Amino acid sequence: MKSLISTPKMIGNMQKSPQENLIKYYGLPFSLWLTTVYGCPQWGFIFVAIISLLSPTSTPKESNFYRKELFWLAAITVACSLNFTIGLYFGSPQSINRSPYFIGLIVTFLIASKLEKKQLIAISWLTAIECLILFIEFILKINTVFTYHPEYKSGIDYSYIYWGRPFGLSDGSNSFAIKLVIALGIVNYLMETQWKKHLLQGIIISALIINFSRSAFIAIIFHYIFLYNFHHNNKNLYRKLSAAIIAIISTIIITNPFNIASKIAFHLNHGKKTIDYSYRDEIWKSCINFITNNPILGNNSSRFYIWNADYKQWEHAHNSFLHLITSNGILITGLISFWILKHVSKHNFGLLLPLIIFSMGQYGIFWSISIQDVLFINLLIFSKNYRTQK
Template identity: 30%
Template sequence: MKTRKRTLYIVIYLVVFEVFIGVLEYFIGVRSFIPSVREAVAGQNPFGFNGLLYYSRVSGLSSNSSVFAIKIMVSLMMLQFLGPRNKKEGFFLYGFLGVGLLLTFTRSVYVALAAFFLMINYRRIIRAVIRFLRGKAKWIYFAVISIFISGIIFLISKVDVLLQQMNRGMKKVDLSSRDSVFQRFSEFFWDNPWLGNGSYKLWIEINGKVFHAHNVFMQIMTTNGVLIGSMYFLMVLININRYNINYIIPILIISLFQYAVFWGISFVDLFFFSFLFMTQNPNFCKTNDSLKEA
């Protein structure tokens, strides 16, 4: 078990190294140091176009910024599972990975991580509210609540700026072409509901560019059809339990907007199936205690 823990920490630090590369890319003003990736993700807008974070996001050593962001997301989840070995390491890892999330600016990852940290902390939140209502250490909770409310008020005052950033400067809700992609893949599915694309990964050309579905559920069903595709989801559903649900649900959330899992053998696939199957043993899920044993 100690070997497993060391290996997982090595993976986390490799992602931290990629974040360091991403920081360098950001300050130099390039999307990627890899020429082929830089050309593929450059699009028609220069780095930092109109001061929007979307056009300043970097790819690290990944094929694009979304893949990079999902790596960071999984690393944060794994770090939460393992627990930092000391406070300094925890401060460094959470802080540096947080910087990486900002520089990759992937909205679906933000939503999935928000759900993750809410799921793993909801008991603490409830206990804090109960303690506050019972009158214990009210001044501490009052200070925390005051800071939280002040933060909300500040965000509300900057809502126009936030919406501009989240929508890439567009006036309507921006889906990064997903509306067109979802429509085309939906049409293909209804034309081929039972066998899909014969279990060959489906790609569709739209306006001269080739797209996957940007949605795991739609990608599986269009690729495999209902007969085989439903077995994928059944396998996931019957293996979700109270020990791994906090780690599986966020990945399923991001799967609504990204082709994150069931890619083949990807970074996210490895951790997704590790959580799905290795955590069937309750003792394995006692996080630090189980990993410190052996």
């Protein structure tokens, strides 16, 4: 005879309404993805934070764990605010952003703590839908459907792929590239239904080719090397396949049939005869010089920018880790690095790797509050629970 006494689990299931499920599985991931759409202001994260507070969670949260994490994040925030205050009164930060770095870190953590496996997969599906928009832009030879975008182009000549890369619904091609990199990692590690995994892989990889981000290409290469050689169950088979693919590609490039190697190099170097770093070599040199002269406090926790006279615009470091230390100095960077490294494990390294590699050639993570920072913290801290989540 079944007991008539309801258990807490039964009560929880009885109390869930369709509206709660809608908010939980669609509201939060959709609102988070919406912040990446061109025209959405930064303060849109206020609504994301509100929705995250309304979102129920099935993952058990330990109060001691939360207190420890919030202590670390509060320490980082206070350190950045103190460094910023010192800069206001005693320094002269080289910055056009007059707000403390990482001021939104705690909000980012709280949003990340509400995301679960199903919601990450939902973000991947939304990214795949955006890929379809990118395909349409490519066919129509426009770089964005937002005709009022200041960089809107039509009638694009794809002889130079780099200069006509579609944006999808994002504000730029690199903003879309990082979503593609993250989404592909989530699909390969967390999606269990094989046909859905293969479908999304095909869509996202096709979009990556059209998006043509060199940083994304490198990140995805490392992602698949790690996935098939260290994570996949049949490691030996995939190691042999990887070696065979590398050998075939190398042979094609060396023998150079139909001038393939030079054509690939032409597009990767943006139509130039020599390797094109897109001013990264000069920007990184400026960052290193600044760190050498300001090692302790950096740019007083104001985001560090370099003036590009050729483009007549401010440029970030095009490297998240270099940007981090340049903006904050070695002390705060050491504090942040220790907090990150204590969470890295064999369970999350594969998920984090493509995002880390991408951020070495672009300003990917460490914006303080952004979709990539939210997902980075989620994968860093909470992905250990995803093995048990359906």
